[in-house]
Amino acid sequence: MNLLVDGAEVSLAVLRKAWEAPCEVKLGDKARIRVAAAQATVDAVIAHGDQVYGVNTGFGQLAQVRISEDELAHLQGNLIRSHAVGVGEVLPDDIVRLLMTMKVIALAQGYSGVRPQLIDAICDLINNGIYPCIPSKGSVGASGDLAPLAHMSCVILGIGDARVDGKTIPAGKALAKAGLQPLVLAPKEGLALLNGTQVSTALALAAAFRTEHVLAAAVTAGAMSADAIKGSDTPFDERIHEVRGHAGQIAVASLLRQLMDGSDIRASHVDCERVQDPYSIRCQPQVVGACLDVLT
Structure with a gap:
């Protein structure tokens, strides 16, 4: 997949593709202009001598401490290093x-005051299959996934470890192998x-995507089960489910009809005397449909 990030909305289908397989990501020209303009605002604030938290001050209890202009880049690098304290197994490459x-x-929206070069650096990691080693535990949630994102950012600076082709190597070596240079923030x-x-969002999305896979498998297995026991497709008649009006129920019933359509097994018992099938077979649209409604 090739993804041009221009600041427009990105669908879940696109994010699913980014999760499923390697992709090429590029910052669009319109977004580049917007990002550069926001970064110019940061430069103007510094040039004007204004004191702004996180730009030319310390952090937390040091928020009132003014940082000299020649130490501003050092401040940002130290922020990354000081927060790279995650623990646990590293997150998988797809996450x-x-x-x-x-x-x-997020950065391409042009509200964060970063340079386009920083976004390009993240794109370079994605496009070259350089995946930072990010410990799975350490997010505080409120301000953000601070520790995990610090580990991601370390690789941009050439520190920490990264996974390339399934192997863990030093970040500096990974960058050099791809012809990239560490970035000074x-x-x-x-x-x-x-x-x-x-990080939290990626984990949640991956769970949702896997649930969709399980749901699709459940509907397929359900259709096969109904067919295997020589069940009827009458309980899946669209008129029954239209009465209830539940979108998920209607959709699952439709899928079951499509999957069973043309089955030789079903045709062999179309005139049988069975009154009804087991509850777990005939009520699949109501049960699985409710799960689908939760997802959508």
Whole structure:
């Protein structure tokens, strides 16, 4: 999949593709202009001498401490390093690819004050199959997935570890192998990288996508089961389910009819004397349809 990120809405179908397989992600020209304009605002604030949290001040209890202009880049790098304290097993590559794609989408809106070069650097990781080693535990949730996103950001700086072709190697080596250079962060960029819930969202989306797979398998298995016991498709008649009006129920009944349509087994017992099939067979649209309604 090739994804041009221009600041427009991105569908779940596109995010599913980013999760399922390697993809190419690029920042669009319109988004690039918007991002550059926001970054120019940050530069103007610094040039004017204004004191702005996270740009030229410390963090947390050090919010009142003014940082000199020659230390601003150092401040952002230190922010990343200090928050890279996650624990647990590393997240799988598909989750990391999805969360990096969502970070690009978020920054491309042009509200974070980062340079286009920073977004390009994340795109370079995605496009070269360089997946930061991100421990699975460490998010605080409120301000964002601080520790996990710090580990993601470390690789941009050339520190930490990354997975390439299924192998874990030092970040600097991974960048060099792809012909990339570590990036020095500009004012506010460290803060923009850490603030966000892309890790939590990626995990939630992956769970939803897997649930969709399970749901599709359940409907398919249900149709096969109904056919195998020489069941009737009458309980799936659209008129029955239109009366109830539940979208999921109607959709599942339709899928069951389609899957059973043309079956030689069903044709062999069309005139049998059985009154009705087991409850678990005939009420599949009501049960599985309710699950579908939850997802949609």
